[in-house]
Amino acid sequence: MKYYIIAGEASGDLHGSNLIKELKKLDPSTSVRCWGGDLMAAAGGDLVRHYKDLAFMGFAEVLMNLRTIFRNLDFCKQDILQYRPDALILIDYPGFNMRIAKWARGQGLRIFYYISPQVWAWKEGRVRQIRETVDKMLVILPFETAFYQKWNYDVEYVGHPLVEVIDRFRADHSVSAVSPAPSAAPPFPRFSKPVVALLPGSRRQEILKKLPIMLEVSRFFPDFQFVVAQAPGQEPAFYDSLLAPYPNVSSVCNQTYALLLQAQAACVTSGTATLETALFGVPEIVCYKGSTISYQIARRLIRVKYISLVNLIMDKLVVKELIQDDLTPENLRRELDDLLHNDNRRRQLQEDYRALKELLSKGGHASANAAASILQFMTRR
Numbered sequence: 001m002k003y004y005i006i007a008g009e010a011s012g013d014l015h016g017s018n019l020i021k022e023l024k025k026l027d028p029s030t031s032v033r034c035w036g037g038d039l040m041a042a043a044g045g046d047l048v049r050h051y052k053d054l055a056f057m058g059f060a061e062v063l064m065n066l067r068t069i070f071r072n073l074d075f076c077k078q079d080i081l082q083y084r085p086d087a088l089i090l091i092d093y094p095g096f097n098m099r100i101a102k103w104a105r106g107q108g109l110r111i112f113y114y115i116s117p118q119v120w121a122w123k124e125g126r127v128r129q130i131r132e133t134v135d136k137m138l139v140i141l142p143f144e145t146a147f148y149q150k151w152n153y154d155v156e157y158v159g160h161p162l163v164e165v166i167d168r169f170r171a172d173h174s175v176s177a178v179s180p181a182p183s184a185a186p187p188f189p190r191f192s193k194p195v196v197a198l199l200p201g202s203r204r205q206e207i208l209k210k211l212p213i214m215l216e217v218s219r220f221f222p223d224f225q226f227v228v229a230q231a232p233g234q235e236p237a238f239y240d241s242l243l244a245p246y247p248n249v250s251s252v253c254n255q256t257y258a259l260l261l262q263a264q265a266a267c268v269t270s271g272t273a274t275l276e277t278a279l280f281g282v283p284e285i286v287c288y289k290g291s292t293i294s295y296q297i298a299r300r301l302i303r304v305k306y307i308s309l310v311n312l313i314m315d316k317l318v319v320k321e322l323i324q325d326d327l328t329p330e331n332l333r334r335e336l337d338d339l340l341h342n343d344n345r346r347r348q349l350q351e352d353y354r355a356l357k358e359l360l361s362k363g364g365h366a367s368a369n370a371a372a373s374i375l376q377f378m379t380r381r
Helices: 010-026 038-042 059-064 066-083 094-106 126-133 143-149 162-172 204-220 236-243 256-262 272-279 292-301 309-314 329-341 343-361 366-379
Strands: 002-007 031-036 046-050 087-091 110-114 136-139 195-199 225-230 249-253 263-269 284-288 320-323
Touching: 002 010, 002 066, 002 094, 010 031, 010 038, 010 087, 010 162, 010 366, 031 038, 031 066, 038 046, 046 066, 066 094, 087 094, 087 366, 094 110, 094 126, 110 366, 136 143, 136 366, 162 256, 162 272, 162 343, 162 366, 195 204, 195 256, 195 272, 204 225, 204 236, 204 263, 204 284, 204 329, 225 236, 225 256, 236 249, 249 256, 256 263, 256 272, 263 272, 263 329, 272 284, 272 309, 272 343, 284 309, 284 329, 309 343, 320 329, 329 343
Parallel strands: 002 031, 002 087, 031 046, 087 110, 110 136, 195 225, 195 263, 225 249, 263 284, 284 320
Antiparallel strands: none
């Protein structure tokens, strides 16, 4: 089988690489041409475009790069026609992939979508286009099945790919002195005090909103080492100036999983990081704070009960969410103190985390489930 896979972000490159490996296990003759990154290329994909050349974040940046985006769309269509794949596999990245799907349907291509756009949070109307253009939607969040059923569209839940990623990391790493990091990896961080991880996000604006509050809380816990997970896109000097007044705060870069492996608790901005933290079994507080205008717009556009994936998946308040005006040093101090010192709270969290992982595992790993579903669909038609 020949597949053309399109992923436009680092997470898509990771999950796409695991999907390629599983497709090749099931069918050694599998050939893949792809948009993604180094991981997909290492897995055997013929890389056409790197996601680093595709990521335009924010309204203004998208507008400034419209010409490049349209050129990429045109090139992608021509490249697909020249390659003549048996099927097209789209991974998240909806702004680009939804346009490609609509065009590809007109070309008579079979189309799979692995990792649904978050249409359940906003832009529900996109479901109509998905239903009209995508042959098979493979979703990674359990509640997405019921959401799509509401629109009379059958999708398949395959489990969440982060489960296998984190399981593999935990198996390959140890905080013990006799298990150093692999030689190709950065030095494994070691800390002399119990660790509280701070994951303030990746964009400068959101970091400046939330990190100062997280840092201020460190003053109340002198016996703990607070460690900031730096975003790869930010310069170390940006963090140095913020961290300088706090003696028990340090930082790591490209070591977030190693940090979570050792953390006693974490303060985490909303997003996929909340789920990663839970899968590492780390008690967490979810922190969100934006500009007043952005927050008011988001409240009106986004229709979800919770902002963290952990709570959305479990459909209950598993982890505390401190949102906008509730995110204050005093509130964060009180919640963090409870996480660190309330044994009953920690035990309940671990029970909920185990239930979460079981729900996301679906009897196996998402990439293997997705590959099997794709191949079964291709061979029966």
